[in-house]
Amino acid sequence: MNRESRTDASGELRAASQAQPNIALIKYWGKRDVALNLPVVGSISITLESLWTRTDVHFMPGQKDDRVSLNGRSDQAETKRITKCLDLLRTRAGVDYGANVASRNNFPTAAGLASSASGFAALVHAGARALNLDLSLEEQSMLARRCSGSAARSIFGGYVEWVHGKLADGTDSVARPLLDANAWPLRVAVAITSTAAKQVGSTEGMNRTAETSPYQSAWIDTQEADLSVARDAIRARDFDALASISEYSCLKMHALALAAQPGLLYWNGATVECMHRVRALRQQGVPVFFTVDAGPQLKAVCEPSAIEQVKAALRDAPGVLDVLDTGLGEGARAIATDLVGA
Numbered sequence: 633m634n635r636e637s638r639t640d641a642s643g644e645l646r647a648a649s650q651a652q653p654n655i656a657l658i659k660y661w662g663k664r665d666v667a668l669n670l671p672v673v674g675s676i677s678i679t680l681e682s683l684w685t686r687t688d689v690h691f692m693p694g695q696k697d698d699r700v701s702l703n704g705r706s707d708q709a710e711t712k713r714i715t716k717c718l719d720l721l722r723t724r725a726g727v728d729y730g731a732n733v734a735s736r737n738n739f740p741t742a743a744g745l746a747s748s749a750s751g752f753a754a755l756v757h758a759g760a761r762a763l764n765l766d767l768s769l770e771e772q773s774m775l776a777r778r779c780s781g782s783a784a785r786s787i788f789g790g791y792v793e794w795v796h797g798k799l800a801d802g803t804d805s806v807a808r809p810l811l812d813a814n815a816w817p818l819r820v821a822v823a824i825t826s827t828a829a830k831q832v833g834s835t836e837g838m839n840r841t842a843e844t845s846p847y848q849s850a851w852i853d854t855q856e857a858d859l860s861v862a863r864d865a866i867r868a869r870d871f872d873a874l875a876s877i878s879e880y881s882c883l884k885m886h887a888l889a890l891a892a893q894p895g896l897l898y899w900n901g902a903t904v905e906c907m908h909r910v911r912a913l914r915q916q917g918v919p920v921f922f923t924v925d926a927g928p929q930l931k932a933v934c935e936p937s938a939i940e941q942v943k944a945a946l947r948d949a950p951g952v953l954d955v956l957d958t959g960l961g962e963g964a965r966a967i968a969t970d971l972v973g974a
């Protein structure tokens with residue numbers, strides 16, 4: 633039987649949701665409050681369409697611990713993070729029982745493809761419904777943020793801004809939609825250059841950067857201007873303006889992280905080769921730009937007319953293992969539990 637949500641006739645506290653990864657165009661890097669996971673800067677992203685995480689959350693009255701299966705395996709460190717996230721929901725619902733969580737990604741996990749963004753957005757979305765919590769999308773975004781910053785943005789689809797917020801308790805540091813995916817349906821080619829898990833995760837990388845990089849304050853001081861340029865570019869559907877501010881933000885974030893001690897070098901040779909190829913295409917007039925997160929995969933964002941040419945150029949680059957292709961998609965949403973199948 634398909635179960636869309638919530639407590640069914642048998643009284644089960646169970647729900648499943650799907651969320652997609654997002655890719656930051658104006659990057660989040662750095663925390664002003666580690667416990668609440670508040671960022672030092674705002675950020676702007678696009679939510680993807682055909683990569684997804686599907687998660688089934690089933691709370692079990694009488695069960696003490698959480699039992700977690702991610703792509704059919706269990707991992708202690710991941711289970712700990714998921715328990716911390718579910719605790720936020722349990723506190724709100726006033727319950728203390730454990731959950732059985734099954735989650736599946738259709739893309740490589742933890743290799744700089746924002747699996748924590750789609751993962752925690754899907755977990756919060758499903759968990760809240762399983763517990764019959766009536767949370768607004770902004771509240772879900774706030775809770776997802778506490779579990780992984782970028783997850784705040786995957787609650788929404790299309791073009792999304794995660795605002796810095798002013799309040800010390802972080803309740804206003806949430807994501808908000810800027811523009812629907814179909815209002816400006818750009819495409820994204822993802823060049824997979826490694827399937828290994830990254831060596832230094834984002835959280836550790838950000839902490840190291842804040843403690844040791846001499847560029848931290850310049851990063852913070854210049855972000856508001858970048859956000860403003862990107863917002864205007866998105867509103868005006870100005871591809872060239874978005875291309876230039878996005879590559880600038882990406883390279884600036886990596887320069888900041890490269891200057892940490894020891895330096896954080898997330899790229900491999902193929903990543904750099906792909907950057908050159910994207911720039912060469914743009915010089916020939918092809919509407920495409922790149923962005924890279926805390927991992928070696930390169931994401932090339934382009935107008936739909938350019939996608940085949942962009943994919944061919946990336947596929948041909950030495951060291952590229954595969955090229956995925958996706959449009960922009962919706963935010964987190966309910967699915968039937970039997971769609972998870974993990």
Ligand code: DP6
Nearest residue numbers: 656659660780781782834835925926
């Ligand atoms: C480079 O959201 O994974 O992808 O909040 O510590 O879980 P935590 O970090 P995370 O960091 C993402 C960093 C980034 C840039 C971005 O997505 O804005």
